[in-house]
Amino acid sequence: MKKLVSLSLIAIAILAMNFTSLLAADSTRTSKLTIVKPDADNAGLKLPVGFGALKVADNLGKTRHLVVNAQGDIYTKIMGKVGSEKGIIKLHDVNGDGKAEEITSFGNYGGTGIAIKNGYLYASSDVEVFRYKLNEKEDVIDSKQPERIITGLKKGNQHETKSIALDNDGNIYVNIGAYSNSCQIEDRTKGSLGKMPCPILDSAGGIWQFKANMLNQSYPQGIRYATGLRNVVGLDWNSQLNQLFVMQHGRDQLHDLFPDLYDDKASAEKPAETMYAIKKGTNAGWPYIYYDPSMNKKIVAPEYGGDGKKESTDPAFSDPAIAFPAHMAPNGLLFYTGNQFPDKYKNGAFIAFHGSWNRAPLPQEGYFVVFVPFENGKPTGKWEVFANGFSGVEVVTGTRGAAHRPCGLAQGPDGSLYVSDDSKGTIYRIIYQKETK
Amino acid sequence: MKAIKIGVLTIAAFILINNQYSVASVQPGVPNIKASIARGKELYLLQCLACHQIDGGGVPHLNAPLDGSANVKGKDKAMLIKIVLNGLKGAEIEGESYSNVMASHKDLTDQQIADILTYVRNAWSNKASQVTVAEVKAVRAKLK
Numbered sequence: 001m002k003k004l005v006s007l008s009l010i011a012i013a014i015l016a017m018n019f020t021s022l023l024a025a026d027s028t029r030t031s032k033l034t035i036v037k038p039d040a041d042n043a044g045l046k047l048p049v050g051f052g053a054l055k056v057a058d059n060l061g062k063t064r065h066l067v068v069n070a071q072g073d074i075y076t077k078i079m080g081k082v083g084s085e086k087g088i089i090k091l092h093d094v095n096g097d098g099k100a101e102e103i104t105s106f107g108n109y110g111g112t113g114i115a116i117k118n119g120y121l122y123a124s125s126d127v128e129v130f131r132y133k134l135n136e137k138e139d140v141i142d143s144k145q146p147e148r149i150i151t152g153l154k155k156g157n158q159h160e161t162k163s164i165a166l167d168n169d170g171n172i173y174v175n176i177g178a179y180s181n182s183c184q185i186e187d188r189t190k191g192s193l194g195k196m197p198c199p200i201l202d203s204a205g206g207i208w209q210f211k212a213n214m215l216n217q218s219y220p221q222g223i224r225y226a227t228g229l230r231n232v233v234g235l236d237w238n239s240q241l242n243q244l245f246v247m248q249h250g251r252d253q254l255h256d257l258f259p260d261l262y263d264d265k266a267s268a269e270k271p272a273e274t275m276y277a278i279k280k281g282t283n284a285g286w287p288y289i290y291y292d293p294s295m296n297k298k299i300v301a302p303e304y305g306g307d308g309k310k311e312s313t314d315p316a317f318s319d320p321a322i323a324f325p326a327h328m329a330p331n332g333l334l335f336y337t338g339n340q341f342p343d344k345y346k347n348g349a350f351i352a353f354h355g356s357w358n359r360a361p362l363p364q365e366g367y368f369v370v371f372v373p374f375e376n377g378k379p380t381g382k383w384e385v386f387a388n389g390f391s392g393v394e395v396v397t398g399t400r401g402a403a404h405r406p407c408g409l410a411q412g413p414d415g416s417l418y419v420s421d422d423s424k425g426t427i428y429r430i431i432y433q434k435e436t437k
Numbered sequence: 438m439k440a441i442k443i444g445v446l447t448i449a450a451f452i453l454i455n456n457q458y459s460v461a462s463v464q465p466g467v468p469n470i471k472a473s474i475a476r477g478k479e480l481y482l483l484q485c486l487a488c489h490q491i492d493g494g495g496v497p498h499l500n501a502p503l504d505g506s507a508n509v510k511g512k513d514k515a516m517l518i519k520i521v522l523n524g525l526k527g528a529e530i531e532g533e534s535y536s537n538v539m540a541s542h543k544d545l546t547d548q549q550i551a552d553i554l555t556y557v558r559n560a561w562s563n564k565a566s567q568v569t570v571a572e573v574k575a576v577r578a579k580l581k
């Protein structure tokens with residue numbers, strides 16, 4: 001009891017301090033938590049001038065996507081086999097220093113997706129989506145009895161994670177990844193041709209739309225909102241454009257599977273990782289085509305009669321909004337709407353690249369967070385590396401050599417950017433410190 | 438950028454050295470472990486590298502590591518041969534599951550499989566006995 005009292009006294013003192021700094025702060029920038037300081041080494045990250053970073057927590061496990069509530073508490077989803085009540089971790093900063101002192105957990109299922117919308121926390125396993133009612137402080141009221149809103153989703157031995165995003169009209173979007181590399185008759189087998197038509201697309205390889213508030217929905221209640229997407233992990237609803245954006249993981253192993261058409265260098269650099277601006281009915285073309293980042297063209301996949309150069313002329317397939325180098329594995333997408341960062345970041349996109357494995361024998365790439373400026377609702381094309389250094393090494397030759405791998409992104413109520421790492425379970429917070437005039 | 442170039446050079450050098458090994462003339466079928474390892478390394482770079490990586494470390498949560506694996510270094514060679522012949526998916530290895538699918542490599546010859554497995558059992562930090570053509574032949578016959 002005594003401890004609690006003194007804790008709350010400290011909290012009040014801190015609140016008071018916070019108020020003074022708030023008053024002193026630039027009045028156009030609201031809700032600043034100015035007592036949060038970056039770690040001395042910026043948590044090991046390289047950032048643009050004026051930015052700093054701190055580790056909020058460490059060693060949490062396979063922390064995939066994350067979300068920050070109105071109080072600044074973090075919920076992050078743990079992937080894979082999880083222990084009892086260990087599926088979602090909640091991080092609470094007791095003393096306002098930006099570090100999580102109170103770490104609790106709940107939920108008995110592993111998964112990737114997590115989001116907050118209209119008074120509910122949504123979280124996914126690899127086959128289902130649940131939601132938990134939040135109180136006015138956006139804390140989960142009953143962590144033991146979530147409502148199951150979606151069930152029975154397809155799950156294979158690859159691309160099984162389900163990412164989620166919600167729009168402003170009561171819908172939830174779920175990625176159902178294709179349980180295949182390129183829909184070959186024999187998956188990942190040299191020379192095996194593609195199934196025609198690819199049967200996977202009826203229930204996977206796309207984005208499905210469901211109602212955010214209806215219980216126990218499955219395929220009959222859902223709509224295949226977009227198709228031809230091999231696997232999406234990072235996705236976000238852009239509220240300014242009122243549109244869904246997704247990041248596709250491009251196919252693997254062009255050289256292993258079709259060595260006569262692709263040498264190992266071509267395979268390391270094709271195909272592009274791609275962002276799509278989704279409309280209802282968008283078809284990104286997997287498995288029939290892929291996007292070549294050097295030719296900037298849709299190319300017919302070798303499983304479907306391609307020769308490495310043949311361009312696809314099928315009008316059904318959409319072009320990406322922007323393309324990135326191959327195999328970097330975009331796992332998180334976030335449109336930045338905060339006021340803390342300089343104006344150029346507003347309404348642009350951050351992307352967390354998990355880092356490649358499919359570039360051997362060339363060194364692996366990615367393991368960073370990039371920023372994509374948007375103008376008039378479209379990416380300008382001039383993307384830049386925003387946060388680097390997660391891997392802790394200059395060159396990643398084997399993926400195991402990367403210490404941390406960026407996965408999820410979230411924005412705090414004060415406009416801080418949060419990044420999760422699913423390798424060591426580190427949660428980073430990136431803040432902008434005022435220009436020193 | 439420079440770092441990338443150096444990486445590419447290192448790998449190029451690595452492949453060159455490796456190719457020299459394979460020139461060493463050893464009659465196939467003769468259980469010369471050094472020659473088998475050298476041939477196996479070359480095959481590994483072609484067939485297994487993408488997923489299991491240059492350092493044998495695999496890819497966390499995606500492709501199982503071969504370096505340090507108790508199975509890979511273990512006594513049950515028939516199991517390893519079976520994995521290469523049949524492929525593997527959805528298995529749990531030392532408490533971890535992997536979100537990728539290893540395809541069957543049954544088109545490799547008995548000699549090639551013996552060489553690759555002898556290599557992975559003796560690469561990186563691994564050290565274990567040789568896998569012979571006769572052992573591969575026996576397992577393949579049982580699977581038919």
